[in-house]
Amino acid sequence: MFCKAFRVRASTAIKGSERKKLRGDVAAAFPSLSAERLVELIPNKDELNVIKIYTHKGEAGTVYTNSRNPILFEIEKALYPTVYTLWVFPDLLPAFSTWPPVLQKLAGGADLMLPGVVVPSSGFPQVERGTLCAVTLLGNRAPVAVAAAAMSTTEMLAAGMKGKGFAVLHTYMDHLWEYGDKSCPPTLAPLVAEPAEKENAENEEEVEGKKPGNSFSTETPQHVNIGDLSLKEQNSCAVVMGKEELNENRAAETAEEGSTGAQQDAEDSRTPQEQMDALFNQCFFHALKCKVKKSDLPLLTSTFLRSHMFSCCPAGQQLDIKKSSYKKFSKFLQSMQHQKILQVKELTKGVESIVEVDWKHPDIKAFAVPEGFSSASAAQDNKSEEREQVYRAPEIIPLYGVSAKMVPLFQDSGHKKGSILSSSEVRNIIINYVKANELVDETNKNFVKVNAILCDCLLDKSEQDEISHLKWDDLLSRCLERLQPLHQVTFFGQEPIVRKGNIEPIDITTAQRSSNKKVTIIKNLELYGLDPQCVANILQQKVQASTTITPVPGAKDRVQVQIQGNQVHHLAKMLLEEYQLPRKYIQGLEKAPKLGRKK
Numbered sequence: 384m385f386c387k388a389f390r391v392r393a394s395t396a397i398k399g400s401e402r403k404k405l406r407g408d409v410a411a412a413f414p415s416l417s418a419e420r421l422v423e424l425i426p427n428k429d430e431l432n433v434i435k436i437y438t439h440k441g442e443a444g445t446v447y448t449n450s451r452n453p454i455l456f457e458i459e460k461a462l463y464p465t466v467y468t469l470w471v472f473p474d475l476l477p478a479f480s481t482w483p484p485v486l487q488k489l490a491g492g493a494d495l496m497l498p499g500v501v502v503p504s505s506g507f508p509q510v511e512r513g514t515l516c517a518v519t520l521l522g523n524r525a526p527v528a529v530a531a532a533a534m535s536t537t538e539m540l541a542a543g544m545k546g547k548g549f550a551v552l553h554t555y556m557d558h559l560w561e562y563g564d565k566s567c568p569p570t571l572a573p574l575v576a577e578p579a580e581k582e583n584a585e586n587e588e589e590v591e592g593k594k595p596g597n598s599f600s601t602e603t604p605q606h607v608n609i610g611d612l613s614l615k616e617q618n619s620c621a622v623v624m625g626k627e628e629l630n631e632n633r634a635a636e637t638a639e640e641g642s643t644g645a646q647q648d649a650e651d652s653r654t655p656q657e658q659m660d661a662l663f664n665q666c667f668f669h670a671l672k673c674k675v676k677k678s679d680l681p682l683l684t685s686t687f688l689r690s691h692m693f694s695c696c697p698a699g700q701q702l703d704i705k706k707s708s709y710k711k712f713s714k715f716l717q718s719m720q721h722q723k724i725l726q727v728k729e730l731t732k733g734v735e736s737i738v739e740v741d742w743k744h745p746d747i748k749a750f751a752v753p754e755g756f757s758s759a760s761a762a763q764d765n766k767s768e769e770r771e772q773v774y775r776a777p778e779i780i781p782l783y784g785v786s787a788k789m790v791p792l793f794q795d796s797g798h799k800k801g802s803i804l805s806s807s808e809v810r811n812i813i814i815n816y817v818k819a820n821e822l823v824d825e826t827n828k829n830f831v832k833v834n835a836i837l838c839d840c841l842l843d844k845s846e847q848d849e850i851s852h853l854k855w856d857d858l859l860s861r862c863l864e865r866l867q868p869l870h871q872v873t874f875f876g877q878e879p880i881v882r883k884g885n886i887e888p889i890d891i892t893t894a895q896r897s898s899n900k901k902v903t904i905i906k907n908l909e910l911y912g913l914d915p916q917c918v919a920n921i922l923q924q925k926v927q928a929s930t931t932i933t934p935v936p937g938a939k940d941r942v943q944v945q946i947q948g949n950q951v952h953h954l955a956k957m958l959l960e961e962y963q964l965p966r967k968y969i970q971g972l973e974k975a976p977k978l979g980r981k982k
Contacts, residue, residue: 384458384552385559386492387439392808394797395815397431397447405431405447409455412462413475420472424454434797441879452563456553466555469517469526470569476517476526477508479549483520489528490556497539497548511535516549524571528554659707662700663715668750669695671725671740679916681736681942684727685874686914688712697753722746730941733872733880734909775875776963777912779886783809784867792816792840792862803869803881813862824852831858841865874912886910889958891971893949903951905944906935911964918957919944926953951975 397405406425410416416424425431426449434446438458445457453465469475480501481489489495501521510516510532517526530549539548553559555568653661670691675682688702696702709715713735716727724746726739741747785793785802793802796812804812817823817831824830830852831837838847841861853861870886873879890906908915919930928947935941952975958964966972 384438384440384442385554385557386490388558389439389444390437390803391797392435392437392443392804393811393815394432394434397433401433402427402431405455408462413464415475416472424468424472441873446559446562448563453559456559458552463515463529463552465553465563466526466529466560466568467563467566469529473517473524473526473571476515476529477510478517478519478524478526479507480519480521486520486527486555489518489551490554492551494533494547494551495528495530495549497534497542497544497546500539500544500548502544507536507539509536512538518549518551518554522573523568524573525568527568528552655706656708659703660709662696662702663692663704663707663709665753666692666695666702667715667719668747669752671742671747672750673752675737675740677740677742680740681728681730681738682916683909683912683914684712684716684735684737685912686917687737690914690917731909732882734912736909774913774962776965777875778871778873779965779968780871780873781806781885782869782871782881783863784869786865786867789840789862789865791836795819804866806863809862809866810859813859817858829854831855872910886968888968888970889964891951891954891969891974893951893974900947901949903946903949903954905946905954906941908944909941911968913962915942915944919946921957922946922950922953925957926950949974949976 402425406421409425410421429449432448434448436444436446438444442458446453447455447457452467454468456463456465464472464475479495480503481495481499482501485495485499495518512532512535514532516530516532518528518530519526528551530551533547533550534542670687674691674695675687693702704710704712704715707715709718713727716725716735716737719725720727722744724741724744725737727735728738730736730738783804783806785798785800785804787800790798790800793799793812795816798804798812820834822832822834822837824832831854833842833851833853837853837858841853841858842850867883868885869881869883871879871881872886887907887910889908889911892904892906894902894904896902905915905918908918915932919932922928922944923930923946926946926948928950930944930946932942933945935943951972955969955972955975958969959966
């Protein structure tokens with residue numbers, strides 16, 4: 384959850400009543416805490432702060448800090464302790480141990496797979512699915528991760544210690560830990576000594592169906608003997624294996640693959656991940672050989688996947704990039720580009736297109752269309768898929784970046800130059816600043832007194848000697864005008880993209896050509912995830928007029944759709960009603976011909 388940087392929305396101090404409520408919430412979430420330990424965690428006088436954040440996935444969350452160290456975090460109304468808290472209260476959660484080399488992978492976003500969990504001679508603590516647990520390193524009781532159990536203890540043992548054991552939420556060395564003082568875990572000796580290390584190792588290998596291996600020292604994490612172990616990794620998961628190697632990919636499945644891998648037949652020579660990789664390769668070459676033509680280029684990568692590769696997928700199977708070793712379609716295409724099969728370019732920021740394909744490449748020429756497919760039927764399927772494909776309009780959110788001049792106004796709320804905020808966050812920060820500095824005019828509460836910081840940040844030099852008060856609306860609008868404009872675009876099923884400036888609208892214009900003929904020109908379709916070629920094909924069918932794709936004058940690697948006649952009315956219906964794009968992102972709709980007027 385915190386393997387990537389999170390974004391701070393606001394930071395405020397916790398007051399008396401809020402502190403009491405937080406203590407009650409913690410007591411309810413962790414009933415094992417005594418009253419004395421509860422006061423130690425949520426002290427009466429120490430400075431406590433609450434920080435509103437967005438995770439890298441866009442989830443809203445809350446972090447509670449004590450003297451700059453995060454002590455708790457809250458996601459979807461569930462309260463979790465941080466590693467800083469668990470170092471003080473190491474027995475707060477049931478704990479499971481893993482090998483020291485696994486920590487780096489957990490901090491990078493991996494979940495903990497069961498083959499990487501050390502089986503103690505005393506047995507596991509009894510937990511249910513979803514129970515919050517701590518993850519420790521062998522030989523040290525200080526937790527290094529907070530995770531939710533993906534199975535109950537009984538289910539883990541019944542599964543033969545295979546599959547995903549824990550969904551990791553937060554770790555030592557992740558970005559939430561970095562927000563604090565970055566201290567290292569203390570060395571806490573195990574509560575019960577385990578002299579029979581060899582038996583411990585034998586128990587683990589017996590669960591895996593192997594012969595006993597070497598013994599392991601449990602003195603400290605730094606001196607664990609892992610001479611007969613090797614760390615195998617695949618993408619975002621890591622597993623420690625015995626001398627006779629376990630199946631690499633099955634142990635390294637991600638959260639999406641864990642359940643599939645647990646059911647995989649042991650005799651199958653390929654893991655689910657390898658099978659998905661092979662399926663992607665098959666559909667990729669099938670689409671290039673039977674569906675994509677040179678005239679289709681440049682082709683949006685999202686359209687290539689959605690409208691071409693999906694229709695090449697055999698019946699009963701489904702393409703899922705997250706279940707492959709690539710995890711992202713862009714990485715799959717990079718692999719193909721490295722093999723010089725095609726070339727991908729970012730024609731507009733954040734929007735990639737296939738611009739060139741080497742149809743003479745040996746891999747394309749050697750590819751045989753699977754039985755049940757033919758070039759003609761595949762082309763027909765492609766047309767049907769294209770017609771049936773539902774376009775989802777992207778979510779567009781205006782954002783604002785804190786500029787150097789505006790830092791004095793935002794630094795009290797924990798923001799610095801380059802911090803990204805939404806308009807509502809900017810509004811709340813300004814309101815809190817005004818109230819904290821008692822700047823509301825006593826005689827007329829519609830006005831705000833301009834102090835030195837507001838004067839420097841919001842007033843022009845010519846205004847600084849003349850304006851002493853601002854209306855609330857004027858204050859907020861001036862603030863937004865002086866922040867750096869940004870916008871966030873989120874396409875369905877993809878990570879949000881933040882771009883500088885305001886998003887350009889889809890631009891519709893009409894022009895006069897030779898013989899007094901009118902044409903309609905459409906630009907900037909790519910910015911909204913629309914394939915210009917696909918739009919041109921649909922328009923051509925709707926209005927029975929010729930369309931062409933031409934370069935945008937003065938803009939490198941940008942294209943526009945040109946269609947005969949004034950087709951603004953048809954465009955408006957398609958963009959507004961069928962594609963559900965907001966009217967504010969379409970420019971030029973007023974150029975539609977007036978109804979009832981003869982041409």
